Amino acid sequence: MNKARFLVVFFFGMLMVLVVLPEFMHQDPLMVNLKQKLQPPSVDHLLGTDGLGRDLMSRLVYGGRNTVGTSLVILILSLGVGIPVGIFAGYAGGVIDRIFMRVSDSFLAFPDYITAIVLTGLLGPGVINLMIAIVAVKWIAYARLVRASLMAEKDKDYIHSARLSGVPSVHLVVKHLMPAALSQLIVVATLDIGKIILMIAALSYIGLGLQPPTPEWGAMLNEGRAYFHNAPLAMVIPGVAIMVFVLLSNLMGDELQDGLQRGQKGEQNHDHS
Amino acid sequence: MMTKLGRRLFEFILFIFLLSLISFCGIKLAPGDAVRQLLRVDDVAVTNEQLEIQRELMGLDKPVMIQYVDWLSRFIRLDFGNSYMTHQPVTQEILTRMPATFLLTCTSIFVLMGVALPLGMYSALHPQQWIDRVSRVLAIMGASVPSFWLGLLLIEGFSVRWPLFPSMGTGTFWHLVLPSLTLGLTMAAVYVRLIRSSLLQSLTQDFVLGARSRGVSRARIFFFHVCRHSLTPIITMFGISVGSLLGGSVVVETIFAYPGLGKFVIEAIHNRDYPVIQGYIVFMGAIIMLIHMLTDVMVGYINPEIRLREGRP
Numbered sequence: 001m002n003k004a005r006f007l008v009v010f011f012f013g014m015l016m017v018l019v020v021l022p023e024f025m026h027q028d029p030l031m032v033n034l035k036q037k038l039q040p041p042s043v044d045h046l047l048g049t050d051g052l053g054r055d056l057m058s059r060l061v062y063g064g065r066n067t068v069g070t071s072l073v074i075l076i077l078s079l080g081v082g083i084p085v086g087i088f089a090g091y092a093g094g095v096i097d098r099i100f101m102r103v104s105d106s107f108l109a110f111p112d113y114i115t116a117i118v119l120t121g122l123l124g125p126g127v128i129n130l131m132i133a134i135v136a137v138k139w140i141a142y143a144r145l146v147r148a149s150l151m152a153e154k155d156k157d158y159i160h161s162a163r164l165s166g167v168p169s170v171h172l173v174v175k176h177l178m179p180a181a182l183s184q185l186i187v188v189a190t191l192d193i194g195k196i197i198l199m200i201a202a203l204s205y206i207g208l209g210l211q212p213p214t215p216e217w218g219a220m221l222n223e224g225r226a227y228f229h230n231a232p233l234a235m236v237i238p239g240v241a242i243m244v245f246v247l248l249s250n251l252m253g254d255e256l257q258d259g260l261q262r263g264q265k266g267e268q269n270h271d272h273s
Numbered sequence: 274m275m276t277k278l279g280r281r282l283f284e285f286i287l288f289i290f291l292l293s294l295i296s297f298c299g300i301k302l303a304p305g306d307a308v309r310q311l312l313r314v315d316d317v318a319v320t321n322e323q324l325e326i327q328r329e330l331m332g333l334d335k336p337v338m339i340q341y342v343d344w345l346s347r348f349i350r351l352d353f354g355n356s357y358m359t360h361q362p363v364t365q366e367i368l369t370r371m372p373a374t375f376l377l378t379c380t381s382i383f384v385l386m387g388v389a390l391p392l393g394m395y396s397a398l399h400p401q402q403w404i405d406r407v408s409r410v411l412a413i414m415g416a417s418v419p420s421f422w423l424g425l426l427l428i429e430g431f432s433v434r435w436p437l438f439p440s441m442g443t444g445t446f447w448h449l450v451l452p453s454l455t456l457g458l459t460m461a462a463v464y465v466r467l468i469r470s471s472l473l474q475s476l477t478q479d480f481v482l483g484a485r486s487r488g489v490s491r492a493r494i495f496f497f498h499v500c501r502h503s504l505t506p507i508i509t510m511f512g513i514s515v516g517s518l519l520g521g522s523v524v525v526e527t528i529f530a531y532p533g534l535g536k537f538v539i540e541a542i543h544n545r546d547y548p549v550i551q552g553y554i555v556f557m558g559a560i561i562m563l564i565h566m567l568t569d570v571m572v573g574y575i576n577p578e579i580r581l582r583e584g585r586p
Binding site for chain 1: 288291292299300413414416417418419420421422425426429433516517519520521523524527538539541542543545550553554557558561562565
């Protein structure tokens with residue numbers, strides 16, 4: 001459990017760095033200075049400059065705000081859409097549930113990347129459309145997870161007795177049914193932070209996401225590509241940054257999952273004894 | 274078995290129908306005027322008269338319902354119209370690029386299996402030894418690396434600094450090396466762990482003990498009994514990831530300027546070439562659905578438990 005706690009603290013620490021650091025930086029990530037292009041690291045430019053003479057360090061930090069920030073917004077939106085739909089489908093059951101399952105089946109048949117690329121393609125490149133496209137891909141998993149957990153839980157005795165004693169439906173869902181789904185939701189959401197970051201970066205790399213000159217890690221890799229030979233840092237650093245965040249999200253998710261399984265096993269053993 | 278196949282076929286037709294509806298609505302909802310888009314591609318000034326004529330020609334002046342029926346009837350004949358970019362029929366354009374993408378997918382699967390099978394098997398047979406630990410680290414790293422970044426690093430390493438392989442285009446076998454490594458290696462990460470855990474789980478089954486007590490050799494048990502038992506989750510996962518491979522190929526084809534379907538659709542998106550995007554959605558949907566069906570049939574064939582359970586009334 002200590003390892004999980006450490007990872008979570010570390011992750012939030014990195015987030016804080018992205019939030020706080022720009023306040024202390026004096027370089028403008030958008031300022032072009034062709035005289036200063038492709039500079040090696042120096043006191044003025046801690047990581048050197050890119051092909052247009054923009055300060056890499058500040059682009060990296062502001063880019064992180066954009067990449068990671070956008071991924072968190074997308075995650076929250078996906079949860080915001082997925083959870084209510086899942087509750088509704090699971091609680092209503094019957095025809096509504098069957099329609100939901102059919103629709104989500106056909107959505108899930110398509111690989112994430114193809115759906116997201118085609119959707120941004122149809123809507124046009126840009127941040128808002130990118131967010132719509134990824135939310136459209138991601139909400140389904142949450143809705144299905146909540147629905148499955150609700151289905152498993154709603155016929156248990158304690159729910160029946162709560163209902164018999166006159167507990168209103170809303171209260172039942174919020175106080176009893178949702179907590180059962182919560183732990184699993186947290187695990188999936190943690191793993192998804194990384195997946196969403198990868199997706200934003202890939203789409204921005206091919207020019208469908210955040211538009212230049214806005215700093216974004218995937219787009220920065222695209223810009224740095226031409227100068228790999230003269231300024232390798234411009235290609236290496238954003239990639240490493242993406243990897244670190246995705247790695248953190250994967251490790252955190254794995255660790256939480258393990259903890260969850262251990263917890264469930266412990267509960268079962270307890271039941272048997 | 275037959276009724277199951279029939280049901281799958283019905284589902285398939287329903288899915289394709291739904292797909293046609295979705296791709297039709299998608300185009301209708303997309304911003305921008307398709308007529309303007311078509312005429313703008315040639316980069317000449319457009320008069321209102323031309324717009325009207327083209328609109329009538331494309332049947333865009335009719336009510337939406339009629340337009341959909343028109344689109345559906347052409348859809349059944351696999352006619353998606355002409356590409357705005359090349360002025361060639363979309364179906365033909367897609368079919369000429371299909372083999373290249375298919376080839377890349379196959380070589381990537383080859384890389385994927387070449388890495389994941391030995392590592393996964395060895396890790397399962399010798400858990401907690403150093404290869405297992407290394408493969409665990411590699412797996413989690415591999416799942417975190419952006420595939421396009423890996424592709425760029427491979428180009429820099431093996432094409433620019435150390436010119437072993439060509440970095441873009443197609444033609445020879447060597448052109449396939451770097452793209453398939455990029456796609457295969459990032460996907461292999463997940464498989465190493467999946468194969469390991471699946472094999473480990475099979476190794477603890479009762480039938481292993483049974484076979485050992487009958488004096489069957491360890492190697493035979495592993496390769497014939499355990500491996501077969503482990504195949505079910507691996508094949509299921511495989512069916513899902515062929516789709517992801519096709520999705521990943523979009524990015525990888527763009528990096529390596531590989532003239533496949535993925536690169537074509539990105540070009541189409543940048544040029545707002547709607548007929549091509551429509552055609553792409555339908556083709557991909559059909560292929561992915563077919564692969565899912567194939568996976569189901571194979572799993573049923575390999576795992577008698579599932580076959581028998583579903584055979585019963």
